[in-house]
Amino acid sequence: MSIIQQQSIATLGDNWRTINIDLLDPESSSNFETTTLHPAFAPVSEDEVRTLGQQVRQLLRGGDAEGALKGALENAPYGGDNAVKDLHLQTVTEVLQGIKASEMTPMLQRIYGLDGGSDALDVLMKYLYKGMAASSAAPGKSSRGSTLTPQSTGAGFSQMGGRPGPPNENSGSAMSVLLSWHEKVVDVAGLGCVGRTMTDWRKV
Amino acid sequence: MSPPEVHHLFHAPIADHSFSADKQTLAVARDTGVELYSREGGGFKLKDELKGHDKTVTSVDIALESGRIVTCSQDRNALVWEPSPSGYKPTLVLLRINRAATFVRWSPSEAKFAVGSGARVIAVCYFEEENDWWISKHIKKPIRSTITTVAWHPNSVLLAAGSTDAHARVFSSFVKGVDDRPQPGVWGERLPFNTVCGEYLNNSAGWVHAVSFSPSGDVLAFAAHDSSITVVYPNGADQLPKAVVSVSTQLLPFMSLIWNGESEIIAAGYDCEAYRFKGGEGGWQLTGSLESKSRPGAADAREESAFNMFKQMDLKGKTKDDTKLTTVHQNTINTLRVYEGSTGGVRKFSTSGVDGRIVIWNA
Numbered sequence A: 001m002s003i004i005q006q007q008s009i010a011t012l013g014d015n016w017r018t019i020n021i022d023l024l025d026p027e028s029s030s031n032f033e034t035t036t037l038h039p040a041f042a043p044v045s046e047d048e049v050r051t052l053g054q055q056v057r058q059l060l061r062g063g064d065a066e067g068a069l070k071g072a073l074e075n076a077p078y079g080g081d082n083a084v085k086d087l088h089l090q091t092v093t094e095v096l097q098g099i100k101a102s103e104m105t106p107m108l109q110r111i112y113g114l115d116g117g118s119d120a121l122d123v124l125m126k127y128l129y130k131g132m133a134a135s136s137a138a139p140g141k142s143s144r145g146s147t148l149t150p151q152s153t154g155a156g157f158s159q160m161g162g163r164p165g166p167p168n169e170n171s172g173s174a175m176s177v178l179l180s181w182h183e184k185v186v187d188v189a190g191l192g193c194v195g196r197t198m199t200d201w202r203k204v
Numbered sequence B: 001m002s003p004p005e006v007h008h009l010f011h012a013p014i015a016d017h018s019f020s021a022d023k024q025t026l027a028v029a030r031d032t033g034v035e036l037y038s039r040e041g042g043g044f045k046l047k048d049e050l051k052g053h054d055k056t057v058t059s060v061d062i063a064l065e066s067g068r069i070v071t072c073s074q075d076r077n078a079l080v081w082e083p084s085p086s087g088y089k090p091t092l093v094l095l096r097i098n099r100a101a102t103f104v105r106w107s108p109s110e111a112k113f114a115v116g117s118g119a120r121v122i123a124v125c126y127f128e129e130e131n132d133w134w135i136s137k138h139i140k141k142p143i144r145s146t147i148t149t150v151a152w153h154p155n156s157v158l159l160a161a162g163s164t165d166a167h168a169r170v171f172s173s174f175v176k177g178v179d180d181r182p183q184p185g186v187w188g189e190r191l192p193f194n195t196v197c198g199e200y201l202n203n204s205a206g207w208v209h210a211v212s213f214s215p216s217g218d219v220l221a222f223a224a225h226d227s228s229i230t231v232v233y234p235n236g237a238d239q240l241p242k243a244v245v246s247v248s249t250q251l252l253p254f255m256s257l258i259w260n261g262e263s264e265i266i267a268a269g270y271d272c273e274a275y276r277f278k279g280g281e282g283g284w285q286l287t288g289s290l291e292s293k294s295r296p297g298a299a300d301a302r303e304e305s306a307f308n309m310f311k312q313m314d315l316k317g318k319t320k321d322d323t324k325l326t327t328v329h330q331n332t333i334n335t336l337r338v339y340e341g342s343t344g345g346v347r348k349f350s351t352s353g354v355d356g357r358i359v360i361w362n363a
Helices: A046-061 A065-074 A082-097 A101-113 A117-136 A141-153 A167-199 B306-316
Strands: B005-008 B017-019 B025-030 B033-040 B043-051 B057-062 B069-073 B078-084 B087-093 B101-106 B112-117 B122-128 B133-139 B147-152 B158-163 B168-172 B196-200 B208-213 B220-224 B228-233 B243-248 B254-259 B264-269 B274-280 B283-289 B333-342 B345-353 B357-362
Touching: A046 A065, A046 A082, A065 A082, A065 A101, A065 A117, A082 A117, A082 A167, A101 A117, A101 A167, A117 A167, A117 B243, B017 B057, B017 B333, B017 B345, B025 B043, B025 B057, B033 B057, B043 B087, B069 B101, B078 B112, B087 B133, B101 B147, B112 B147, B112 B158, B122 B158, B158 B208, B158 B220, B168 B220, B196 B220, B196 B228, B208 B264, B220 B254, B220 B264, B228 B264, B243 B274, B243 B283, B254 B345, B264 B333, B264 B345
Parallel strands: B057 B101, B147 B208, B208 B254, B254 B333
Antiparallel strands: B005 B357, B017 B025, B025 B033, B033 B043, B057 B069, B069 B078, B078 B087, B101 B112, B112 B122, B122 B133, B147 B158, B158 B168, B168 B196, B208 B220, B220 B228, B228 B243, B254 B264, B264 B274, B274 B283, B333 B345, B345 B357
């Protein structure tokens, strides 16, 4: 980031109001490096996430919904860029949509009881919030673009391509699924889980 | 087990509270003043008010031996109140900070106190005889955000601090001429002022609300806004800790915690009740609440008459009065302190909260 936003040096005299003084002050709190608040993440490529997504879908089709959910949550691509993260969000959303309402609570309780299960549910909660944020923005152009990009560049088979329904209908049903999951996750993992979704710097 | 002793002092938040050594005097930070209550029979009676700050008082601490009271406030000042026959005499301490003072605690030796602040410094203050003046030295180095809490090591040299940059840190606050040279230990060998003996962060990196050394001083626990407590077992200077155990809970975040022996921690916060954790280097667990929900006072669930039920439905549109929490505290607990015993073995502890209550519990 340059010290002068938008303006060039030539116009500096007139536009001193646009100088970002925080950058000149090493003590300023806006220079807080938030990357120090989480461990360094290994970069994740789009292909890796795509392969993972296919494995997860295979498990889901094979009837092992719990395995699919665990696999998707344990390998959250923290180190990926936004496209990669959106791609994985699609995978997780699909798994969530593929699980029956009656199976949710017992499955969550089983996962919570496992070693590191509380962490898995924290990740799930992050995806629920991300999913709700994304689908509420779905009618707009920007997020549609971002969900479409991975498909058009994707080599070969993608399930999302098979459902070209109107975006509103899609997001509405996705939202209700996410909301019912949210309720169930809070029942099992408590409000602490929501708090951690907000404090955690490992964003999905 | 006898029920907890509940004192509802007033309808305003209590930022901090502190008992004198004989437990006869209770200091409570309320708004811009500090109220002193003395025990009379079963209750507490307002005796004196310490007026000296002109902004919200954030913290208060009574030195157990000397009886001196230190207070700090958002007006960026700390005051030391000296007991005298004609009442308490304040002395202003120049902290040299340009943001609010957030937290203050006497060192166990009572020769120093530490003030956390929003100016990203901890002011360590000590009395200088020649000048008849409190001097403050700043611990500054790696702190990048507001200090929310501090806690002293039993040797009065090491100081733990929690910050909104999500780190719990251990510093040396060694002041020549005031402190005895500390024994080398798990936190380091040589400890000049502002040595960073440890810097810890948990996975979800919530900001830190409370820190505390174990009774031996060799273990550090901190509670953060991600509803977790983290216990750190250090392994000597410049080495990775032996173990860092983090417990993520289903509850709301904890605001304060105390040790009860080396294998038990009591923490309380936004859930308005105190919880017990047990464990050791291998792992820690939440074992449950210290509040027995079936105490006689919890008569909310009693059988209502049909007449009463319809009356309630008519008046309020519902049959149950759910305006009261089932916990003793009716709002967030801010401070938890040992009341009777020591951190090595707590017999009773006291809590204060946003609801204006002081409650004394059996540990």
